[in-house]
Amino acid sequence: MNWGTVIFAPFLPWPVLWAALAVAVVTVMFAGWRGLSGWGLRGLTALVLLTALANPSLQTEDRQPLSDIVLLVTDRSASQKIGDREAQTSAAVAAVKAKIAALPNTELRQVTVGDAPGDGGTLAMGALSGALAEEPRGRVAGEIVISDGQVHDMAQTPDLPAPLNLLMTGHETDWDRRLTIKDAPAFAIMGEPVTLTLRIEDQGKVPAGLGKSAPLEVSIDGGEPQSYDVPVGEDISVPVTLPHGGMNALQFRVAAQPGELTDRNNAAVVQINGVRDRLRVLLVSGEPHAGERVWRNLLKSDSSVDLVHFTILRPPEKQDGVPVSELSLIAFPTRELFIDKIDQFDLIIFDRYRRRGILPSAYLDNVKNYVENGGAVLVAAGPEFGSADSLWRSPLADILPVTPSSRVLVQGFKPEITKLGQRHPVTEGLAAFGPKPKPGEKGPGWGRWFRQIEMEARGGQTVMSGIDGKPLLVLDRVGKGRVAMLASDQAWLWSRGYEGGGPQLELLRRLAHWMMKEPELEEEALTATAEGQTVTITRRSLSEGHDAVTITGPDGKLVTVPLTETEPGKFTATWTAPDMGLYRLAEGDQKAVIAVGPSAPREFAETIATSDKLAPALAQHRGGAVRLEDGMPDIRQVGEGRVAAGRGWIGITPRHAYVTRDLRVMPLLPAWALLLLAALLAIGAWLREGRR
Template sequence: MTREILYDPLIAPVLLAILAVVLAVAIGVAFWRGLTGWALRGAAGLLVLAALANPSVQIENRAALSDIVILVIDESASQRIGVRPAQTEAAQARVEAEVAQLPNTELRILRLGDGPGNEGSLLMTALSEALADEPRARVAGMLLLSDGQLHDLPRAPDLPAPLHLLLTGEAQDWDRRLVVTNAPSFAIMGEPVSLTLRLEDQGAVPPELQGRAELDISIDGAEARRVTVPVGRDITVPVDLPHGGMNVIRFATAPSVGELTDRNNAAVVRINGVRDRLRVLLVSGEPHAGERTWRNLLKSDSSVDLVHFTILRPPEKQDGVPVTELSLIAFPTRELFLDKIDEFDLIIFDRYKRRGILPALYLDNIRNYVEQGGAVLVAAGPDFASAVSLFHSPLAEVLPAEPTAQVLEQGFHPTITDLGRKHPVTEALDAGTAPGDPPPWGRWFRLIDVTPYPDAETVMTGAEGRPLLLLDRVGEGRVALLASDQAWLWSRGFEGGGPQLELLRRLAHWMMKEPELEEEALVADGQDGTLILTRRTLGEAPGAFEVTRPDGTTLTLEPEQVAPGRFEARLEGAGIGLYRVSDGEREAVAALGPSAPREFEQTIASGEFLDPLIAGSGGGVRRIEAGVPDLRAVRPGRPAAGRGWLGITPREAYRTTDITVRPFLPGWAWLGLVAAFLIGAWLWEGRRRVSVARSA
């Protein structure tokens, strides 16, 4: 219970002040002149002023509130290595026991896990949240149970009480980590790419382990290549990418005896392998409306180097014009089709027919080029069904179909086959169309009738269900046959046009073996803690996926069909690291998370980052290894840390339960006191006059 005097003047404070000044002057004059009873009359005046000030007594009934101690327990990844989990558990139990012995004190515990993504330990964010949930006037102290490695120090809040750090770890801890300091996100195929690495030692490293270390390098989970590298300085490592598309490169150094953790001994780098330039040779048999479609497609891609060979004047044309006036230089057919044919990634024959310009030797060399890994696309016109067809040349051995010598001149909608809905070249071209509905594009009006070979894949059909687009693999190469020369109708917007650019782009890139267009593929990808496994196939449903986690454990996932020829499975909440996936036929690897987790950049326990903040609050840093200190109550402003103890400052907070306001004196009491002093002054003056008269 507390009492307090309040004032609520009955008149304006300014007027009350004037009256006080007048009264003081009157008392002073009376005293100076020696008037009888001046003291009693002055006292009566003061009582009148006091009554006008209207004093009252406020009585508060208070209930004491408990003090609060906040304990933030760091349970991030770096706190789960070595002896730290056991230290944390023991320290928490000791703090709970210490707080329980303090009078009128409560303990609030907040546990901190890994930050989202790769943010690391957010200790200050957690402390700010804990302070926001509690009345700051009751917070008597804060303790952090951590290794001192945090990544959000700028978010530190204003501290209302001492902050202490109970430091986990041991003084003899040491660790070695692998850092990727420079790695490109993509690289040119066929050219070595250089990555910069560094091996760093932290803590009390044994002398016999300093200096050099073994480094293992593996690509896509293949057998590792081991090299010896120095520790403590940058290392340049050249790597040759084995294939286009995503390459997953893993660098690792073997853990040493006594090392704190091996979680930072490996780093994963993802590099997308791209071709420097895609070289395409376009051979046009004669000028026609569709020739421009191919040229526009290939020239629109800045990564394509196009060589266009068009026969403008066939040998049978005799118009008497001297040869010297037809061209300045001769077209280098021998150089292109014999000497440098292997430099091309794709050769396109657009309505080409045998006219003797390209000898059989050249065409046989093209056949050999296909079998050794090249690609040929034939866009057939009416000549393909004639006696001068390319089929009647050495190229017949690699073509996917045989012409029947029939040309259908009628309107038809190109239609994707059931197999084509699974194939990456044609899948989803008619997306949004219900089964059985006509395709959402215009018609073509010419089809060269062909008979497919058994190994050929028919992905589109034309008039009367006859093959339109056929794909095949020959030796190491690929061949495609488009049995029509009217794809240009789509580019002109006839009857709404169609996806000719997308179709021809996919077709060209499939033939050049771009990884994203492989029809048989197993792809593993990691996104935001989720491992996504996708199997593309033209056959039946694949078997279950066997996933090998970074720690070596395995699990099985059953894929589900998400589209024709596409099956998918997901692993939610996957940890950071390298995953290996197999479906019994194919294998893939995926890296989840950053190349090296931020939580393991610094693993040696230290209070270095928190020292300024803790010192400013009057707190201290104590190693749990030396024993958990006692908790004591200290006054605000006094040192809150000493040898073997840490201090909290009791806040003496309270809650007001009741307030009562009473007048200092009732009105009749004020009146009686004033009257008593005035009567006393009158009587005193009367006695004084009588005494003076007798003495006279």
């Protein structure tokens, strides 16, 4: 296509030419005022001369028209998979392709938007901005977005050169119920109620007759749920008491209602770290000995531990003639500790305790009941455990996992971790603590102990052994509580660094925390952590044969993930979750709950299709929103600046873009012709004036 225009390349600057023109105009007007008959020809002469100085040329362009471009942004995020929106989207994409192909000189560019990483939602405007940056703005004739309207980056809307239109999926009758957690603490004290604030609300065209209350189920760590009837559309305060220390996964769920869009936002998970207000430990030392301070130093080093320590210095049988009224020793408050306040202790330690009539059998029977109801007792045995005064010859024998032989073995030995102990969290990896073994030495490089009480394990788990493989540390669960038996009173040798010492502090710390049911030391546990959408699964067990874990996704689909034993007693797997949401894990009798991202992702926070978020951008760029359920609209070409949306149609603006293939410039008249014309006009003016 050829296109011609007149251009000027003056020989003098334009200001000079304009000044000359002004002088010529004044001169001609003066000549006309004086009545000179040739003033008209003189004016034409000046005009021709000035035109020659302006150097007019004809510029001819060989133009090739360029096609118009329409940008199509297709929303394929998670909310677009609700109901029949995915089918609506696919049908709309096919229809837009066909209609654009039918328009003359028009091309289509497509961009697909999925779920943004990190629960960013639908970033349609960012995708549109990126697509616009790749195309010449002068060719863009329109932008079409196929979406439910739930766009989460409207602040990134670019400056568009053409109309913007929305083809909206969903239905006008859609409605949905969602559960949101408005306020939840990150930490809470165990045993004390903590209040969470949540809200249940309905969105969209809520059916008439739907109740104003809803059943809410609350469960902790996937346990048996408790049900409450709560109002809809109001903030609700829910008191919850954490059952254990460490991370507690609280799951809230509202039953799905018939006809609602999705139940993905009917559940929420809150992870609260349970901490103990104070750990109360009762330490009863039967007599002063070198290892007594080991326990005291261990427990007093932790500021969160309240230690009540009694050492029996003056047993009843001691006869030294000192009147009781003159003694400065603190009386042992046996009734207060073992009857009235025994349930207030998290752990009771009997350190080389001997039955001397201070604690009657009824009190020790109360200690047994304390363990069966969830308490913990640790017995650190000395030579007295094999005597007639042994605690084993008391009601505590029913809960102790060993039977003593009354023999005290006195010889040097190194404590060893049993095969079972290598899997138990109290002793696994303990060999890495303390001194390293000498070259050629088998086992850990720990120092020796020199006394062990011979006993036979009749239950529990023997995690450490001593002389000739005899039980040294036995752990057991009794009822709801726990019992530990340490068959030596010489752990203090490690703390003194004898022969290099050993991991005394780490061992006793783990032992005390296992007995107080710290979650990280549970020997049978299934845990999971999430970083982004990568889930790390850990299964701890004392037994073999844990090959896979079953995962139930937020959509109800089951996935089996194989486990690999990475350490003795520890099976792990790394798995990438396909979507964000709440996942339930199960392996044997162990269960766990993990939220990948929020339990109700941003895509499911608001699920009702709407044009409200896009409305300002649509109005600014002369476009509109059309529901696909009303039918696919026509696509028309409209003039620039005109409204580009109406009932049953949307518009694009042709841009008439082109590329110049060739450019030619030639003068309108040769210079000699202009000079000849000016001379003729001047002569004509002179002749006319002369005859007059």
